[in-house]
Amino acid sequence: MAIHIGLNRVDPDAYAGWDGALEFCENDALSMREITDSLGYEVQQLLSEDATVGAVFGAIQEAASSLEPGDICVVTYAGHGGQLQDLSADEPDSLDETWNLFDREVLDDEIHVALSAFAEGVRVLVLSDSCNSGTVVRKRAGRSVRARGTPTVIQRAVLAKHRGLYETIRAKTPSREDVGVDASVILISGCQDDQSSMEVDGHGVFTAALLEVWNDGGFRGDYPELHHAILGRMPPDQEPNYLTIGGPLKDFEEQVPFSIDALTGNDPGPEGGTADTAPGEKVKLYQIVELSPEELEDLKLHRDDDMEGPNPRGPHNDHGVHHDHDYGGAHHDHDHTNPGGQHTHSHPQ
CATH class of the missing domain: 3.40.50.1460 (Rossmann fold)
Known part of the structure; x- marks a missing residue:
């Protein structure tokens, strides 16, 4: 009010x-x-x-x-x-x-x-x-x-x-x-x-x-x-x-x-940049956290990570493949069509 x-x-x-x-x-x-x-x-x-x-x-x-x-x-x-x-x-x-x-x-x-x-x-x-x-x-x-x-x-x-x-x-x-x-x-x-x-x-x-x-x-x-x-x-x-x-x-x-x-x-x-949000509309907010080198290394995705199996950190090959996976409801997708170059990961949560 x-x-x-x-x-x-x-x-x-x-x-x-x-x-x-x-x-x-x-x-x-x-x-x-x-x-x-x-x-x-x-x-x-x-x-x-x-x-x-x-x-x-x-x-x-x-x-x-x-x-x-x-x-x-x-x-x-x-x-x-x-x-x-x-x-x-x-x-x-x-x-x-x-x-x-x-x-x-x-x-x-x-x-x-x-x-x-x-x-x-x-x-x-x-x-x-x-x-x-x-x-x-x-x-x-x-x-x-x-x-x-x-x-x-x-x-x-x-x-x-x-x-x-x-x-x-x-x-x-x-x-x-x-x-x-x-x-x-x-x-x-x-x-x-x-x-x-x-x-x-x-x-x-x-x-x-x-x-x-x-x-x-x-x-x-x-x-x-x-x-x-x-x-x-x-x-x-x-x-x-x-x-x-x-x-x-x-x-x-x-x-x-x-x-x-x-x-x-x-x-x-x-x-x-400035969040472009319509009046009254909710926006997603992002929190920046600082990680130690060890934490960063542990979070890295490797070529042998199995993103489509029950163990997402198990072996897989993602060369030239578009795939998605779900980490406990935090759905996001990766497009690895250029595995040797830069690519973006979108994490809605």
Whole structure:
């Protein structure tokens, strides 16, 4: 299942008169939806006024109650990030990081509690193109670049106007230390906590880099390699973060990103090329192993190997002969019409 959230604006009544206008967050959500649509996900899309607290947490709860071990949930968020004064003294920096949904900000602890509803063995990927910055618009390379961060003055005004609301939410929400997450969760966010996620020319800078790396499914690395490749395309003042929490993560991290069937990464395709696979179609993956000289010698086929008898390593003569054989279900054939030259062996398993 996939949940794609994108807000180009928020409700001014909930943000002390500020509408949080952005240009490309909805576009980011739609582009991320194209990826999950192409792979066969069941998708929910929540844009601007539809991205309320009730709708977002309702969608996450629906996914958590539906998915079983081995399943995957992708959650993408594009919008403003914020930092509210910590009202419970459990944050080292005295700030709660937030997502700015349409009708209010949601605390990082609320998101953590929502993730705790997923069962052990479920994979959860969270991609957040947002920031925690007080700067709204910058100039970069002659272009206006807008930051996806709530200005400090707005954060103060929101807390002054709605302090009772956020104190109640904070009091009712367990801290991260008190709630365990059993699912395997990978978070890749658009920047570090003290940086700004920017948007320009149709996308968030982070989402644009992700889409470039993904290359319509041409990327066949794993999650750390995805993060590293994105990082290499980012400006020096915006470094995407990589964070893991929850249950066993090694197998999840080694998979091709967004894979529903848990395909392992690092599939270069035939002869190091790119695997040309239709969306949703399974591909055969090949594992390269290193063998000792003795192991190699033991595996060699010799002229006196009997490939057609009950003992495939017994005597036979294959000069100029096309033959096939079965090694315990691993069927393959050899064409030895040129026994003295090069020939290929196809081993589907």
